[in-house]
Amino acid sequence: MSASYSAVGWNRQKKLYDRILFGFCVAYLTCFIVLTAIVNRDYTFETVLIRSTSTLAVLLLHVILSIGPLARINTKFLPLLYNRRHLGVTMFCIAAIHGIFSILQFHSLSNVNPLVSLFTSNTNFFSLSDFPFQALGFFALIIFFLMAITSHDFWLHNLSPKVWKTVHMFVYLAYAFIVMHVMLGVIQYETHPVFVWLISIGALWLIALHLIAGTKEVRVDNKQFAPAKENYIELCNVNEFENGRAKIFCIKDERIAVYQHEDRLYALHNVCKHQGGPLGEGKIIDGCITCPWHGYQYLPKNGQSPPPFTEKVSTYLLKIVDQKVYINPAPLAEGTETAGALINKQLSVNQN
C-alpha cells in the first residue's frame, strides 16, 4: 500500500518472491538449452531460445491462471496472489522474447516487412490443419502486452477497478489463443504425444480449478437468510467468530465481511477499493483489516484507510441478541464510524 505512485513498492516478501521467480526462470532456460545441446547438437541457438521461452511462458501462464482459483479454494495460496502481477509481467517478457525471435527467424529474411509477412505468408484462415497459428500467438502477445503495461496501480486508479478488471479478463481469451497456437502450430508437425498430453492436462486443470472455485462462490452468494425483523437479518451464532478474522455473508447481492476485533464485531463491505479483493478473507494486522490481495488496510470501526491514505468502504450496523448476530443490510456511507457489537454482552446495538 502506498500513498503515491512508485514503479514497484518493494518489500521483503516481494523481493523474495521475485528472486525465486527469477531463479526458476534462469534454471529452466539453462536446463532446456543444455539438455538440447546434449541431445541434439544440430539445433541452432535461435531455435532453442524460441522453444525454451515458449514452453516457459506457457508454464508460467498456467501458474498465473491457477493462483486465483487456488486462493479461493484454499487460503494457504493467498501469498502467491499478493505478487501475481510480477509473475504476469515476467511471463509477458518471456513470451515477447519468443515472439520477437520467432518473427526474426521465420519472417525477417524476405523483402516484405516481417509483420506483414506474418499475416500474409499463410492466409488459410478457413483450413484447420493449415490455419495461420502464428497470428493467434501474436494476438495473445498483444493482450499480454496491454495487461503488462496497465498492471501498475496508476492505470488501476485511472481506469477504475471495474474497467481494469474487465480489461484484464481478456487473459482468458489470450489463454484460448495460446492453446490453439500450440495445437495448430507445433502439434501439427511434432510427433511426440507428450505435447498434446501436456497442453490437454494444463487446460483441464485450469477448467476444473476455475469451475470448482466459481461454484464454491455461487454457494456463498446463494445462501438464504431468514426475512428481516425490524430491518435486521440474523447471520449466525456469535461463537462462530475468531478474533482478528472475518466471516463473509452475501445479502441482497452484496458481500459483507463481519470481523471480530478484540471484544467487538464490525461489519464492512467486503470489496477492497484497490482491486476488488475480498476483505473478509484477510486478517487484522496492527489493528487494521488487511486485504489479502495486495495489503490495502482499513480500520474496522469506520472502514477508512489509516492516514495518509484515503480509501473508504461502507460500514454496517450490527447487534447481538441471545448469542445471535444480526445485521442491518442497508450500507452506511463509506467511512461512517460505528461502535461495533459488543460480544460479551447479551444485547448490544450499534451506535452511529
Place this chain on the structure above:
Amino acid sequence: MIKTLRKRHLQTWRLLAVLLPLGIISAYLVVPNPAVNQLLQPASVAALPVVLKSVKKDAYVINLRSNSNRTQFQLEWQNKIASVLPSSLIYKVSKPQNELIGRIDNRGIFRFALPSDSSVTLKDFQIIIHDIIHNQTTDTIKILP
C-alpha cells in the same frame, strides 16, 4: 470481487470448458497422419554404403544411397551451411500424389529410408522442398544420374 464479476468469471470458464476441449480435439484430429509415420524416422540412421546419385550445391549435398545388393535405398541430405529455412519437408515427386519422405532442419545430416521398389523410379528421381512455416514450396531438385 463483486458478484457481477464473479458471475462473469464463472460464465467465461463454463464457455472455455466446452470450447477448449473442442479446439484441442479438433486440432489433434487434423494432424496429418502420413507425416507422423514418416517423421518418426531417426535422422541419425546409419548411411548405406553405395552412393548411386549425388547433387552438390553451395548450401547442401543430396545423396541417393543403397546397400550393395540394391534392396535398400536411402535419401541423404547434408546441410553444408545453416539453411535460412528452420524446418522443411522433403517430398518425392510422384503421381497422383507426392510422397512425403521426411523433415529436415536447418543444420545437420538427415537420412530417410526410401521404399524398396525405388530402383524403378531412380532414373528420374525428383524432390520438392516444402517450407512448413510459410506453407510454400521453396525448391525443386531433380537428381540426375
